[in-house]
Amino acid sequence: DIQMTQSPSSLSASVGDRVTITCRASQSISPYLTWYQQKPGKAPKVLIYAAFSLQSGVPSRFSGSGSGTEFSLTISSLQPEDVASYHCQQSYSAPYTFGQGTKVEIK
Amino acid sequence: EVQLLESGGGLVQPGGSLRLSCAASGFTFSTYAMTWVRQAPGKGLEWVSTITNSGGSTYYADSVKGRFTVSRDNSKNTLYLQMNSLRADDTAVYYCAKRVVTDWYFDLWGRGTLVTVSS
Numbered sequence A: 001d002i003q004m005t006q007s008p009s010s011l012s013a014s015v016g017d018r019v020t021i022t023c024r025a026s027q028s029i030s031p032y033l034t035w036y037q038q039k040p041g042k043a044p045k046v047l048i049y050a051a052f053s054l055q056s057g058v059p060s061r062f063s064g065s066g067s068g069t070e071f072s073l074t075i076s077s078l079q080p081e082d083v084a085s086y087h088c089q090q091s092y093s094a095p096y097t098f099g100q101g102t103k104v105e106i107k
Numbered sequence B: 001e002v003q004l005l006e007s008g009g010g011l012v013q014p015g016g017s018l019r020l021s022c023a024a025s026g027f028t029f030s031t032y033a034m035t036w037v038r039q040a041p042g043k044g045l046e047w048v049s050t051i052t053n054s055g056g057s058t059y060y061a062d063s064v065k066g067r068f069t070v071s072r073d074n075s076k077n078t079l080y081l082q083m084n085s086l087r088a089d090d091t092a093v094y095y096c097a098k099r100v101v102t103d104w105y106f107d108l109w110g111r112g113t114l115v116t117v118s119s
Helices: none
Strands: A004-007 A010-013 A019-025 A033-038 A045-049 A062-067 A070-075 A084-090 A102-106 B003-007 B010-012 B018-025 B034-039 B045-051 B058-060 B068-073 B078-083 B092-099 B106-109 B113-117
Touching: A004 A084, A010 A019, A019 A033, A019 A084, A019 A102, A033 A062, A045 A062, A045 B106, A070 A084, A084 B045, B003 B092, B003 B106, B018 B034, B018 B092, B018 B113, B034 B068, B034 B078, B034 B106, B045 B068, B045 B078, B045 B092, B058 B068, B078 B092
Parallel strands: A010 A102, B010 B113
Antiparallel strands: A004 A019, A019 A070, A033 A045, A033 A084, A062 A070, A084 A102, B003 B018, B018 B078, B034 B045, B034 B092, B045 B058, B068 B078, B092 B106, B092 B113
C-alpha cells in the first residue's frame, strides 16, 4: 500500500499569512494527488486535483504543486473561512490512501 | 440540488450487522462509480469500497473484505453498504462519495452517518 504522510498535523496562523501543507507519498504517484478541505461537521470538498489543477469554484488563493513523492498545498493569504482540516489522497493505485489530515486554525 | 444523503448509522454490538444507504439526487447516478469512505474518531480518512456505475465490479479495502458488501440500485438512485461481523475498529463516520469518471478521486460527498460498534 502507498503511505501518505502529511505535515504538519496542525498549524495556527494569522489572517493574511501564507500557509503551506506538505504531503509525502511512499512511492512516486505523479500526478495522482488530490487535496480536500473539510470544515467541522461538513463533508469534504475537492480543492485541487491532479496535483495542481484548481477545482471549479475554489478561490485562487489555493494552489497545489509538487511531483513524484512530494506535494504541497498553499494558501497564499489565509482567510477566516479557511479554518478546516485538509487531507491529501493518492489515486495512483488501490487502496486509495489518504494522509492523516492537517488542522488549520487562526491565531 | 446535487447532493448525497447517508442514513442507517447507529449503535451496534460487536459481531452485529448494519446496512447503510446513500440517496443521490441532482445528477445522473447511473453514470458514476460510487464509493464509501470512513473516518474513525480523531483519525484520517480511509477508503472502504467502490462500485462501478453498472454495479458490475466492486472493490474493497483489505480491512473490510469479506465482511462488507457494496451494492447499488440505479432505479432508486441509491448506494448501499452492508456491514457484517462488525468490530470496534469499524467505529467511524461513513461517507458516500461520487467518483469522477476518469480518476479515483471523489468530487461530491455526503455529510456522513456515524456507526458505533460497542457493547
